[in-house]
Amino acid sequence: MANGWAPDGAVQDQIDDTVKDAVLRARGMMPSGDGSDECDDCGEDIPAARRAALPGTRRCVACQAKRDATLRSVGINRRGSKDSQLR
Structure with missing residues:
Protein backbone atom coordinates (compact mmCIF):
# COMPACT_ATOMS: atom_id res chain seq x y z
CA MET A 1 0.00 0.00 0.00
CA ALA A 2 1.40 3.37 -1.00
CA ASN A 3 1.40 6.41 1.20
CA GLY A 4 -0.01 9.70 -0.11
CA TRP A 5 0.93 10.31 -3.74
CA ALA A 6 3.62 7.63 -3.81
CA PRO A 7 3.03 4.75 -6.22
CA ASP A 8 2.56 1.17 -5.04
CA GLY A 9 5.87 -0.42 -4.14
CA ALA A 10 7.61 2.91 -3.44
CA VAL A 11 8.75 1.85 0.02
CA GLN A 12 10.32 -1.33 -1.34
CA ASP A 13 11.99 0.72 -4.08
CA GLN A 14 13.54 2.93 -1.39
CA ILE A 15 14.80 -0.11 0.49
CA ASP A 16 16.23 -1.67 -2.69
CA ASP A 17 17.99 1.57 -3.64
CA THR A 18 19.48 1.95 -0.16
CA VAL A 19 20.84 -1.61 -0.23
CA LYS A 20 22.21 -1.12 -3.75
CA ASP A 21 23.99 2.09 -2.71
CA ALA A 22 25.50 0.39 0.35
CA VAL A 23 26.79 -2.52 -1.74
CA LEU A 24 28.33 -0.18 -4.32
CA ARG A 25 29.97 1.88 -1.57
CA ALA A 26 31.39 -1.24 0.10
CA ARG A 27 32.73 -2.55 -3.21
CA GLY A 28 34.34 0.82 -3.87
CA MET A 29 36.17 0.64 -0.56
CA MET A 30 37.60 -2.82 -1.21
CA PRO A 31 41.36 -2.87 -1.79
CA SER A 32 42.47 -3.27 -5.37
CA GLY A 33 45.74 -3.32 -7.24
CA ASP A 34 49.04 -4.54 -5.89
CA GLY A 35 49.15 -5.44 -2.24
CA SER A 36 52.02 -4.89 0.15
CA ASP A 37 53.98 -7.06 2.55
CA GLU A 38 54.26 -4.18 5.01
CA CYS A 39 51.59 -1.83 6.35
CA ASP A 40 51.64 1.58 4.66
CA ASP A 41 50.78 3.29 7.95
CA CYS A 42 52.89 1.60 10.66
CA GLY A 43 55.41 -0.48 8.70
CA ARG A 67 40.98 4.02 9.39
CA ASP A 68 37.51 2.44 9.23
CA ALA A 69 36.57 4.05 12.55
CA THR A 70 37.37 7.50 11.19
CA LEU A 71 35.29 7.05 8.05
CA ARG A 72 31.71 7.99 8.66
CA SER A 73 28.88 6.30 6.87
CA VAL A 74 27.25 8.83 4.60
CA GLY A 75 23.74 7.72 3.88
CA ILE A 76 20.93 9.16 1.89
CA ASN A 77 17.65 9.73 3.63
CA ARG A 78 15.28 8.75 0.86
CA ARG A 79 12.20 9.54 2.89
CA GLY A 80 12.99 13.25 2.99
CA SER A 81 11.71 13.89 6.48
CA LYS A 82 11.61 17.46 7.74
CA ASP A 83 14.36 16.69 10.25
CA SER A 84 16.75 15.55 7.52
CA GLN A 85 15.98 18.61 5.38
CA LEU A 86 16.85 20.96 8.24
CA ARG A 87 20.35 19.54 8.68
Missing part, protein backbone atom coordinates in the same frame (compact mmCIF):
# COMPACT_ATOMS: atom_id res chain seq x y z
CA GLU A 44 54.57 -3.77 10.44
CA ASP A 45 54.39 -6.97 8.40
CA ILE A 46 50.97 -7.87 7.02
CA PRO A 47 50.24 -11.54 7.80
CA ALA A 48 50.14 -13.89 4.81
CA ALA A 49 46.61 -15.01 5.74
CA ARG A 50 45.36 -11.40 5.49
CA ARG A 51 47.11 -10.88 2.15
CA ALA A 52 45.52 -14.11 0.86
CA ALA A 53 42.05 -13.18 2.14
CA LEU A 54 42.18 -9.60 0.83
CA PRO A 55 44.37 -9.36 -2.26
CA GLY A 56 45.54 -5.80 -2.68
CA THR A 57 45.50 -4.94 1.02
CA ARG A 58 48.05 -2.34 2.09
CA ARG A 59 47.31 -2.02 5.83
CA CYS A 60 47.50 -4.31 8.85
CA VAL A 61 44.32 -5.14 10.76
CA ALA A 62 44.95 -2.57 13.50
CA CYS A 63 45.64 0.32 11.12
CA GLN A 64 42.69 -0.62 8.90
CA ALA A 65 40.41 -0.71 11.95
CA LYS A 66 41.57 2.80 12.94
Whole structure:
Protein backbone atom coordinates (compact mmCIF):
# COMPACT_ATOMS: atom_id res chain seq x y z
CA MET A 1 0.00 0.00 0.00
CA ALA A 2 1.40 3.37 -1.00
CA ASN A 3 1.40 6.41 1.20
CA GLY A 4 -0.01 9.70 -0.11
CA TRP A 5 0.93 10.31 -3.74
CA ALA A 6 3.62 7.63 -3.81
CA PRO A 7 3.03 4.75 -6.22
CA ASP A 8 2.56 1.17 -5.04
CA GLY A 9 5.87 -0.42 -4.14
CA ALA A 10 7.61 2.91 -3.44
CA VAL A 11 8.75 1.85 0.02
CA GLN A 12 10.32 -1.33 -1.34
CA ASP A 13 11.99 0.72 -4.08
CA GLN A 14 13.54 2.93 -1.39
CA ILE A 15 14.80 -0.11 0.49
CA ASP A 16 16.23 -1.67 -2.69
CA ASP A 17 17.99 1.57 -3.64
CA THR A 18 19.48 1.95 -0.16
CA VAL A 19 20.84 -1.61 -0.23
CA LYS A 20 22.21 -1.12 -3.75
CA ASP A 21 23.99 2.09 -2.71
CA ALA A 22 25.50 0.39 0.35
CA VAL A 23 26.79 -2.52 -1.74
CA LEU A 24 28.33 -0.18 -4.32
CA ARG A 25 29.97 1.88 -1.57
CA ALA A 26 31.39 -1.24 0.10
CA ARG A 27 32.73 -2.55 -3.21
CA GLY A 28 34.34 0.82 -3.87
CA MET A 29 36.17 0.64 -0.56
CA MET A 30 37.60 -2.82 -1.21
CA PRO A 31 41.36 -2.87 -1.79
CA SER A 32 42.47 -3.27 -5.37
CA GLY A 33 45.74 -3.32 -7.24
CA ASP A 34 49.04 -4.54 -5.89
CA GLY A 35 49.15 -5.44 -2.24
CA SER A 36 52.02 -4.89 0.15
CA ASP A 37 53.98 -7.06 2.55
CA GLU A 38 54.26 -4.18 5.01
CA CYS A 39 51.59 -1.83 6.35
CA ASP A 40 51.64 1.58 4.66
CA ASP A 41 50.78 3.29 7.95
CA CYS A 42 52.89 1.60 10.66
CA GLY A 43 55.41 -0.48 8.70
CA GLU A 44 54.57 -3.77 10.44
CA ASP A 45 54.39 -6.97 8.40
CA ILE A 46 50.97 -7.87 7.02
CA PRO A 47 50.24 -11.54 7.80
CA ALA A 48 50.14 -13.89 4.81
CA ALA A 49 46.61 -15.01 5.74
CA ARG A 50 45.36 -11.40 5.49
CA ARG A 51 47.11 -10.88 2.15
CA ALA A 52 45.52 -14.11 0.86
CA ALA A 53 42.05 -13.18 2.14
CA LEU A 54 42.18 -9.60 0.83
CA PRO A 55 44.37 -9.36 -2.26
CA GLY A 56 45.54 -5.80 -2.68
CA THR A 57 45.50 -4.94 1.02
CA ARG A 58 48.05 -2.34 2.09
CA ARG A 59 47.31 -2.02 5.83
CA CYS A 60 47.50 -4.31 8.85
CA VAL A 61 44.32 -5.14 10.76
CA ALA A 62 44.95 -2.57 13.50
CA CYS A 63 45.64 0.32 11.12
CA GLN A 64 42.69 -0.62 8.90
CA ALA A 65 40.41 -0.71 11.95
CA LYS A 66 41.57 2.80 12.94
CA ARG A 67 40.98 4.02 9.39
CA ASP A 68 37.51 2.44 9.23
CA ALA A 69 36.57 4.05 12.55
CA THR A 70 37.37 7.50 11.19
CA LEU A 71 35.29 7.05 8.05
CA ARG A 72 31.71 7.99 8.66
CA SER A 73 28.88 6.30 6.87
CA VAL A 74 27.25 8.83 4.60
CA GLY A 75 23.74 7.72 3.88
CA ILE A 76 20.93 9.16 1.89
CA ASN A 77 17.65 9.73 3.63
CA ARG A 78 15.28 8.75 0.86
CA ARG A 79 12.20 9.54 2.89
CA GLY A 80 12.99 13.25 2.99
CA SER A 81 11.71 13.89 6.48
CA LYS A 82 11.61 17.46 7.74
CA ASP A 83 14.36 16.69 10.25
CA SER A 84 16.75 15.55 7.52
CA GLN A 85 15.98 18.61 5.38
CA LEU A 86 16.85 20.96 8.24
CA ARG A 87 20.35 19.54 8.68
